[in-house]
Amino acid sequence: MVKKIMELITNASVDGDDGILVTALKLLKNQCNLEELEGDYYIQLVNMISLVKVESTKALLIETIVESPDYVTGNEFLDEYVGLLSRGATNVEEAARCLGAFTAAGSTNNEIFLQLAENLDHEFAIEILVSMGRSKWGDVPSHLESFARRVQIAQRIRYRSAVIGAFLLIVHPLCSEYAHISSLSFGYPFTESAVNDWAWVTPKNTEKIVAKKIVTPKEADVLVKLGGLLRSNVNLNLRETKKLYAEFFEDKNPFDVIYTLPE
Structure with a gap:
């Protein structure tokens, strides 16, 4: 199933069909075993990031990539994803799931906390952090203690x-x-x-x-x-x-x- 969906993603990317691309990515993310998203499949998705222009689609692409077993944490994807969040590219539920995947891959709760606190509207950031269900966020700088x-x-x-x-x-x-x-x-x-x-x-x-x-x-x-x-x-x-x-x-x-x- 992963192979067929990846073929669909490739064709949609070549054709510039964002609707098909979104549908295929959602199928891949929510209906497939993402343990299979490795090797060439993983590289293919990573190489697509710079090509995708629609921000909500790019957020969905990153959300899918970080759940791959091949993903190793790096601030590049996290920085880009938080930037997309700041522009409303996805919702609270998907953001909480994705940021949880970032921590599973090696990002710390403290990194996530600071990124959201520094870059997002605070009401939105609080909603995401609460939805993540974590209780400890590490050391907080004095200017963020109130937050x-x-x-x-x-x-x-x-x-x-x-x-x-x-x-x-x-x-x-x-x-x-x-x-x-x-x-x-x-x-x-x-x-x-x-x-x-x-x-x-x-x-x-x-x-x-x-x-x-x-x-x-x-x-x-x-x-x-x-x-x-x-x-x-x-x-x-x-x-x-x-x-x-x-x-x-x-x-x-x-x-x-x-x-x-x-x-």
Whole structure:
């Protein structure tokens, strides 16, 4: 399959057909085993970089190249890719995946952090860094300390919203009923998935998220209560779920609770 797609890429490049080129690159990147993208195939793609003029296509090309086993980290591709990001050539999801591939190939988290902080709009940079799911970015120069704090806050909010989203999916009957068709995301398509993944069963399980100020000690106690019931294979009834919900949110707006970090 890789061979046929590479032939398609070659023909599209020669013909200057960007539409076919994009389609072929997406097939290669998302539908093929990129372990096969080595040797002559890899060299062919690298040689195309200077020939591709459409920036979104060039970003897609680099995103594909860096997932090849032949790719060895180098600032040349990273610099060029970040430049493309700064001009809006790709989206957050693809950027996070590509930058993750850069780190897998040898770039450091610190390099990625500094590149994005120095060259991208900060809101866009924060969204990408949070989506990458890394917790340590290395030494940060003094002029970027404020930005680093914003990243940390955003990461905590993301984690907190994921925990509480799963909690809501389990204890709120309407969330349970309509999650699979809702535009709101609770992290899981069905309640059963959230139940099976529920990690907060003992106080020991919640120590880290309390220490990192993802949840308060009181909120952690409620999560553990739910975990105890789930571990006991208890079929939660409406009275129990209402009690857990009330203990957690205390008559506050759930969105205010979700997006307010512990002090």
